[in-house]
Amino acid sequence: MNTRVFLTTTRRPQASRQTPRLRLLPFELFPSLVIHATEYGERGACFSLIIFADMDNPLINYLQLFTPLPEEDKVLLTDAFEPHSFKEGEALFRGGAICREMFFICKGVLRILASNAKGAEVTHYFLSENTFCTILNSFNNNVPAEETIEAACGTEVLVIAKTRLLSLYNKITYLQALVNQITQQKLLDKIQTRNAYLGQDALTRYRLFMMRQPDIALRVPLKDVASYLEITPQSLSRIRKKV
Incomplete structure (x- = not known):
């Protein structure tokens, strides 16, 4: 784990509009991913200590293949996505409802399945590591989905709710275009493979x-x-x- 410490100093907010000065300090290891502490001195000076730890986050590592991520955005992403594990055969989402979550596969395989006219189960796609997964039409348009998302083997994912993802798009302005680009390309790849x-x-x-x-x-x-x-x-x- 690589840890970096940022120290900002400025006056008390109500006394000054001065932009905080930022300097990078070398540090060793810290037990927490992010620490943000603020203290006011006797003369009204504000000292803010922000610690960012570069964790081995598969989502961040993957997104950085497309664009560099500022430290602040890494923290927002880490905080927004929650890790979950699923056993083989366990459903992440069941058809018949509106899919309101997006998953990023860290380890394992998911499959998208549905029932055909005879009631038999049909697997449409398999998805593996470094892939976003959701039922796109349901997720985007708030309509019930016919498909189910299931773990085809033991799988570890990062999960984010749609409401939280939209909030994250407002905070990280380039993220929506990046995620859309990735998901559209993956969809084309899946269709090409299936065809x-x-x-x-x-x-x-x-x-x-x-x-x-x-x-x-x-x-x-x-x-x-x-x-x-x-x-x-x-x-x-x-x-x-x-x-």
């Missing part, structure tokens, strides 16, 4: 799946793979013996 299976026989679909998504294939149950490839588990077992 590659269209018109192929079961054996070819499985081979393409192993080539395009090997990280998924090794971590999720075979029944979920069969659902995704639109074949029966029995057929998938026979196909795997041939490959």
Whole structure:
């Protein structure tokens, strides 16, 4: 953990509009992620101590691949997203309601599923690390979703409610455009991958799946793979013996 300490000094707010002076001080380790303490001296001087700790946050690490993040924005992001863990088969969101949360996958695999006309479960997509996940139409337009989000294996995510995300967009002005850009590109990638299976026989679909998504294939149950490839588990077992 890399920790940095910022010390700002100015007059008492009601006595002066002076802009605080900021200087970087070397420091060792602190037990808290963020500490913000303010003290007024005898002559009205204000001393503010702000400690930022660069934690190993997968979301921050991922966003920094696209743009540098100021320390203040890292703190806001860390505070806004809450970590949660889900076991295999556990639902993060169930269809039939409005999806009001967005998830960022730190570890594991999520699957988006729904029921077809015959009532059978169909897996639309698998999503793995460094991916935002929500039911986009429901999330954006406040309409009930047919799809369910489920952990396809043990999964760790960061969660944020829509109301809190909108508030965060107001505080970090570039964030909404960045998140939209990332989610739209990921959606196009998912559609492109899914379309590659269209018109192929079961054996070819499985081979393409192993080539395009090997990280998924090794971590999720075979029944979920069969659902995704639109074949029966029995057929998938026979196909795997041939490959």
